[in-house]
């Protein structure tokens with residue numbers, strides 16, 4: 217099932233699990249940073265199809281997955297019927313009971329209203345609770361975005377107004393956290409060139425899964441031609457030895473509610 221929300225992004229859970237499973241696989245390190253403990257109450261914000269929610273639950277923690285997408289939630293509930301998944305918008309959510317920790321992998325950069333997200337997370341935590349997250353940092357997927365921008369500009373389309381992502385620097389995001397009353401105990405902004413699967417068509421999996429908002433107003437024929445051009449422009453940087461690897465730069469943070 218495919219679903220459109222707000223910024224024009226469609227979350228197709230089948231394509232996500234089938235062709236983009238690297239997202240949750242590479243997010244396992246963020247669970248290590250979380251260090252979930254048996255009996256803790258943990259919220260997985262932007263849980264997607266639930267693979268890391270399950271990983272957290274394996275520690276014995278009581279975890280709830282929250283997501284905005286019906287398609288992703290439906291898949292998560294099918295895969296992990298023993299876990300709790302709720303529909304919610306991370307930019308404006310409240311919780312009945314506070315959590316010991318809020319976790320998030322690969323989701324916060326889809327939420328442009330970051331200040332509201334940080335406020336909601338802060339309110340959702342107990343005092344001393346932790347917020348552990350990884351998402352796209354400054355300059356994330358920049359080579360891909362520049363190529364998309366160039367190709368859309370050739371057709372008179374302004375990509376900046378369609379860009380769905382928020383990729384802050386460590387300084388920017390740490391300031392946001394500190395302003396809200398968090399103490400940042402860990403922050404890392406690192407290069408993570410990310411291999412795509414299926415060789416020659418790998419970049420298309422990424423474009424189809426994540427870059428939809430840029431192409432929401434163009435015809436399928438235009439999009440197909442644009443994909444060809446984007447491949448041509450990025451090939452020298454992102455294609456090597458039969459495989460595509462997208463220029464990810466991640467921000468990983470751990471912050472404690474004061």
Ligand SMILES: C[S@@+](CC[C@H](N)C(=O)[O-])C[C@H]1O[C@@H](n2cnc3c(N)ncnc32)[C@H](O)[C@@H]1O
Pocket residue numbers: 227239240243261262263264265266267268282283284285288304305306307320321322323326327
């Ligand atoms: C790339 S997926 C990551 C999913 C999962 N955390 C993982 O590691 O596989 C991003 C998820 O963020 C969710 N998302 C985006 N904006 C959201 C919002 N405002 N509130 C809640 N979830 C949101 C999407 O629906 C999607 O499931």
